[in-house]
Amino acid sequence: MNSVVLSQTVVSGLLLGGVYALVAVGLTLIFGVMKILNFAHGDFLMLGMYFAFLLSIMFGIDPYISAVLALPLFFGLGWIVQSCLIRPVLRAPENIQILLTVGLSLFLQNLALFLFSPDFQSLRVSYGGNTVSIMGVSISYVRFIASMIAVAASLTLYLFLARTDLGKALRACAEEHLGSLAVGINVDRMYNIAFGLGIACVALAGILMTPFFYISPQVGLPFTLTAFVVAVLGGLGSLPGALIGGLIIGLIESLGELFLLAPSMKQMATFSVFLLILLLRPRGLFGGKLT
Amino acid sequence: MRLIAAALFLVFLLLLPAFAYSDIVARVMPRGLSGASLLNVFLLIFLFGYLAQCWNILGGFAGQLSLGHAAFFGIGAYTSTLLFTIFGLSPWIGMILGMSLAGLFGLFVGFVSFHYRLVGPFFTLATIAFAELVRLSALHLKFTGGSMGVLIPLQGDSVWQFQFSGKAPYYYISLFMLVAVTALIWRIARSRLGYYLHAIRQDEDAAEAIGVNTRKYKLIAATLSAALTGAGGTFYAQYTQYIVPDDILTVGLSVEIILRAIIGGSGTVLGPVVGSFLLTPIAEATRVLFSGAGSGAAVVQLFASDATLAKKLSGYFSFLVGGGGGGGALMLYGLILIFTCLVMPSGAVPWFERRARR
Amino acid sequence: MTGRLLEASDITVRFGGLVAVNAVDFRVDKGEIVGLIGPNGAGKTTFFNVVSGFCRPHAGSVSFRGVDIVGLKPHLISRMGLTRTFQIVKPFPDMSVLENVMIGAFSVHPAAKDARLAAMKALELVEFADWAHRRAGELPVAGRKRLEVAKVMACEPDLILLDEVMAGLTPAEHNEMIETVRAIRASGVTVIIIEHVMPVIMSLCDRIYVLHHGELICEGPPGKVARDPGVVRAYLGEEFAL
Numbered sequence: 054m055n056s057v058v059l060s061q062t063v064v065s066g067l068l069l070g071g072v073y074a075l076v077a078v079g080l081t082l083i084f085g086v087m088k089i090l091n092f093a094h095g096d097f098l099m100l101g102m103y104f105a106f107l108l109s110i111m112f113g114i115d116p117y118i119s120a121v122l123a124l125p126l127f128f129g130l131g132w133i134v135q136s137c138l139i140r141p142v143l144r145a146p147e148n149i150q151i152l153l154t155v156g157l158s159l160f161l162q163n164l165a166l167f168l169f170s171p172d173f174q175s176l177r178v179s180y181g182g183n184t185v186s187i188m189g190v191s192i193s194y195v196r197f198i199a200s201m202i203a204v205a206a207s208l209t210l211y212l213f214l215a216r217t218d219l220g221k222a223l224r225a226c227a228e229e230h231l232g233s234l235a236v237g238i239n240v241d242r243m244y245n246i247a248f249g250l251g252i253a254c255v256a257l258a259g260i261l262m263t264p265f266f267y268i269s270p271q272v273g274l275p276f277t278l279t280a281f282v283v284a285v286l287g288g289l290g291s292l293p294g295a296l297i298g299g300l301i302i303g304l305i306e307s308l309g310e311l312f313l314l315a316p317s318m319k320q321m322a323t324f325s326v327f328l329l330i331l332l333l334r335p336r337g338l339f340g341g342k343l344t
Numbered sequence: 345m346r347l348i349a350a351a352l353f354l355v356f357l358l359l360l361p362a363f364a365y366s367d368i369v370a371r372v373m374p375r376g377l378s379g380a381s382l383l384n385v386f387l388l389i390f391l392f393g394y395l396a397q398c399w400n401i402l403g404g405f406a407g408q409l410s411l412g413h414a415a416f417f418g419i420g421a422y423t424s425t426l427l428f429t430i431f432g433l434s435p436w437i438g439m440i441l442g443m444s445l446a447g448l449f450g451l452f453v454g455f456v457s458f459h460y461r462l463v464g465p466f467f468t469l470a471t472i473a474f475a476e477l478v479r480l481s482a483l484h485l486k487f488t489g490g491s492m493g494v495l496i497p498l499q500g501d502s503v504w505q506f507q508f509s510g511k512a513p514y515y516y517i518s519l520f521m522l523v524a525v526t527a528l529i530w531r532i533a534r535s536r537l538g539y540y541l542h543a544i545r546q547d548e549d550a551a552e553a554i555g556v557n558t559r560k561y562k563l564i565a566a567t568l569s570a571a572l573t574g575a576g577g578t579f580y581a582q583y584t585q586y587i588v589p590d591d592i593l594t595v596g597l598s599v600e601i602i603l604r605a606i607i608g609g610s611g612t613v614l615g616p617v618v619g620s621f622l623l624t625p626i627a628e629a630t631r632v633l634f635s636g637a638g639s640g641a642a643v644v645q646l647f648a649s650d651a652t653l654a655k656k657l658s659g660y661f662s663f664l665v666g667g668g669g670g671g672g673a674l675m676l677y678g679l680i681l682i683f684t685c686l687v688m689p690s691g692a693v694p695w696f697e698r699r700a701r702r
Numbered sequence: 703m704t705g706r707l708l709e710a711s712d713i714t715v716r717f718g719g720l721v722a723v724n725a726v727d728f729r730v731d732k733g734e735i736v737g738l739i740g741p742n743g744a745g746k747t748t749f750f751n752v753v754s755g756f757c758r759p760h761a762g763s764v765s766f767r768g769v770d771i772v773g774l775k776p777h778l779i780s781r782m783g784l785t786r787t788f789q790i791v792k793p794f795p796d797m798s799v800l801e802n803v804m805i806g807a808f809s810v811h812p813a814a815k816d817a818r819l820a821a822m823k824a825l826e827l828v829e830f831a832d833w834a835h836r837r838a839g840e841l842p843v844a845g846r847k848r849l850e851v852a853k854v855m856a857c858e859p860d861l862i863l864l865d866e867v868m869a870g871l872t873p874a875e876h877n878e879m880i881e882t883v884r885a886i887r888a889s890g891v892t893v894i895i896i897e898h899v900m901p902v903i904m905s906l907c908d909r910i911y912v913l914h915h916g917e918l919i920c921e922g923p924p925g926k927v928a929r930d931p932g933v934v935r936a937y938l939g940e941e942f943a944l
Contacts, residue, residue: 090465110648141686147464148409152606153685155411155599160678163671170669172641270671274595278476281469317484324473324480331470332460536808536817543794543805550792553754554857555780555809 057190062311063304064190070303071200072258076276077283077295078207079254085290085343086227086247089139089150093158094255094280095273099165101127101256102268106176109263116176120202120260124253131252132245139248140241158273165270176263199261204296206257210250211292215344223247224343227290255280282327288337292344298337302326357519360386361512381628383511387583389624390518395576396604396616397525402450402569403602404610405538406562407545409468411598412453412475413573416446418593420574421581422482425494428505430487435506439578443571449478450570454563472595479593493588496581506582514583521579522617525572530613541565542611573601603677607684609691618693623680627673705732706768707861707892708753708784713762715748715916722748723759724916730861735883735893737907737924741936745916746896747789750863754786755779766861781809786863787850789896795839799830799849802838806856824856827889828882843870851882855891862886864895868902876902904928912936 080094104126105119114122138157142150183194214220225233226243233240255276266272283302287294302323309319330337365379399413423445424438453474462470482488501509508514532538540561543551548558581587591597602610608619646659688695710728714721723745730736738746751757753764755776764772766784779785785806794802803821804814811817825831830848833841838849847867854862864883868876876899883906887893897903903910903924910927912920914936920927927933 090469107647110644138682138686145685145689148407149685149689151409151465151468152602153682156678156681156685158678159599159681160675163674163678166671167664167668167675170641170643172644172669174644270669278472285469315484317480321477321480321484324476328470328473328477331462331466331473332456335460335462335466534814536812536814539801539805539808539814539817542797542801546794546796547792549756549776550788550794550853551805552776553756553780553786553788553792554806554853555777555785556805557775557777559775 058311060188060190061192062307064187064192065196066304066307067300068192068196068200068303069307070300071204072262072299073279073283073303074296074299075203075207075258075261076255077280077287077299078210078292079251079258080280081284081287081290081292081295082210082254082343083248083251084284085292085341086223087139087143087244089143090154090281091251092151092154092277093161093273094251095275095277096158096161096165097127097131097252097273098255098259098276099268099270099273100130100161101259102176102263102266102272103165103169104256105260105263106174106268109176116178116260116263117198120257123256123260127256128249128253131249134252135245135248140244143244158277162270162273169270171270174268176268178264181264193265195264199265202261203258206254207292207296210254211296211344214292219246227343279323282323284337285327285335286330286337288339288341290341290343291337291339294337294339297339354523357386358516361515380511383515385625385628387511387515387518388628389620390515390522391576391580391583392601392604392624393617393620394518394522394525395573395601396608396620397522397529398569398572398576399601400529400569400605400610400612400616401532401541401572402565404605404612404615405532405541405545406565407541407611408562408565409464409602410471410569411468411595411602412471412473413569413601414593414595414597415475415478416450416570416573417577417580417597417601418478418482418587418589419446419449420577421587421592422488422494422577423574424578425496425581425587426487429494429496434504435578435582436504439506439575442578443574446574446577447567447571450573451563451567453570454566458559458562472598475593475595475598479589482589482593489588491589493586493591496585496587498585506578507585514579518579518583521575526613526617533613537561537564545611600677603681605691607680607691609693609695612691612693615691615693619691622692623677626676630667630673630676633667706730707732708764708766708894710749710753710764711762713749713752713759713764715745715752715757715759722916723752723913725762726913726916726918728911728918730892730894732860732892733887733890734908735887735895735906737903737910738894738896738913739898739903739910739927740913743915744913746913747865748916749913750786750865750894750896754784754863780857780859783858783860784863785854785857785859785861787854787865787867789865789869791846791850793838793841793846793849793853795837797838798835799838799841799845799852800825800834802849803852803856806853810856810858820858821852821856824852827855827885828852829878844872844875847871847879848882851886855886859891861892861894864893866896866898868897868899880906 076098080091083089083091101123104123105116108114108119109116138153142153181195184191185194185197214224222238223243223246225238226240230240279302283298284295286301287298305322305326306319309322313319313322361383364382395417399410402408403410420442423442424435427433427438427441428435453471457467457470483491499505499507501507540556543556544558544561552558577592604619604623605616607623608617609615643660643663646656684691706729708730713723713726715723726749740746748757752759755771755774758773763770766782771779800821803824804817807817807820807824811820822831822834825834828848828851830852833845841849851867867879871879880902883893895906907924909923911918912927912933919932919936920930
């Protein structure tokens, strides 16, 4: 086993994990505050990708600029989705909540299919082929940037939750719904914000990946599943958990690809880990608190 | 009154193959549809209704939302198909073995999940994980044909080998399966098993306190649901004569199965049947009305070109009107599911029943 | 005919650092109506949870009809003849009142027809038969309490644990429920009842146990308990009329 190959694998695993972390952070924030598992999570990632793609082919806008534009837009989209679709079922049985987001996922995937056809698209940027050398390992520039921004975004969100008043209010809602109402927190608005933030995160993650990942209507589902795995591993509702969990899963997948025989085996490894956690330690690594 | 309507409808269904190929029908139907495709639509209605009923036992009655039923479907299909292609075993026997294996897997999934007290979304996630493992196994293992799947050699008409050159025999078999499973659900609903499952769905602790062995009954539901779903898999394999993981083992298929049950009314006897009759024709209708999947590459080129904005928009508009990239029916399904969750979460059948009572 | 029906000794339950129930001894003989009282948080419902199998004690033993039941699942204990109601009532909201009670009846009568008849009988016992076909989810509080009792009685138990069946009822409804509990005893079922409403406990019970901070601080007939200084202190000097 070549040490260069090994360190290459580890680094690319960590980079991938950084993006996974951002995806899972959105999911875990939504679950932490509202106790809703968003089965349509990955489909918002897909929407983010198409957003960047459209801006690129129509107006030639660089994806990283699109990312900045996307943040408020997708935050708003999440706000609206929460208000109109999620809020009515917050008191409904859990199964109905799940089915609602499944329906949303079904709708979004096929809306994209309808609007954009099943053909895989890709977003070409002039610097897409550049590499960067970190500690002797050569990595793709765009993957590196994606991961750095993703981790930075996750950390920013963490600081927001831990240090600001609004973040404190969100954490209060996550922990104690009735108590928050009693002290005058506008819980409804908190839910809108949490969902908006979650969607903004996952759309950002998608846009960051456009320089090196294919775009298709069905690209969301594997990311939704991965987000679940990461979030459960880290502890549903825990932001640090999602961050660490993302890195771990990224590593597992990368190392899995190296050591196991076929690509489908690496996915099997991920799902097996997932099942083991669900069964043996459902609270994951960090239990359930947001920060 | 309703019984007479149902009986008449059943007679209509029984006689349909007889006149499906006739001239009258050919003249009435929209272009692109033939007698054979008419039978195909009904057959799919029956099959999906059957699968939805099977899911109904676990997901509707017992209230355990499984999104992994495609795995049981696939296990049934692969078992009978491989036994046939490798050992020449009659698919009827293969169906029974497939049901047993699917049932065993259902028992396993249930046992593990309930033992570790997985409830609500965690149970659902576990079923997805288990199903994905089955799909990945089928993709990976050599003897299951990997991503190319398995082809059943055409051997003409043979009852013993569960192969027919015409659609009518398949039509009747699937109709029979739907009627049989619905009758089974009807019997279960009036028995202790049915009552217990309904109670477990609504409040497990309360049920335990008054003598219901909730673990045992959930396992019964899981096993029965899985086994019967497996039989559907065998039927599908024999009908299409080609099985491939991307078709029959996906989460998407699991979602389509539960859609009929949820929208029709989960936990009811007729819900899945009604759901299937409501939903399945939509898919076929959109397939016919839209001329088919447009080319995404052409659209991308159009947008990247120097054409005027008006030209781009009108080009895109005609792309959409022609059916866009496909997916119209499933989009509608998604909207209907959202609508159901928001407005009538118990499904269409209970909603209509409540109206009728007033 | 008397006989020791339930014997619990040294029951201790801990939740993390908190001792919810501390070395409690408890016994009930056939035919008695025994009360379990104490301020909120005293550990009463936790004790019920232990006896009915919903909670495993960290120490102590419980024997019902001479059989050790610690560690058995609730449904098994129920089938042996010991059932309980829940403090926050748990009806099956989407089923009718009759169907709710049938769930209990099914543990004695596997056939749906017989279960339905037995369920009607149980409803008649609690004088709720007129409501048989109403949806359980639409019932008012008093109705839900009655339903809860009927469900439990349909299991044809030997011993039932009633957890605050009076809570949320008006004084008139209290009297009705008292009569129902007396009717239950008359039909041959032994009763343990948790209650906060003092006049009810005093008039119904043969013996009373008093729990405070998880410990047994008094045990005996109503008169003795009412005069016990420790009990009075525990209730902060509350006086109750006898």
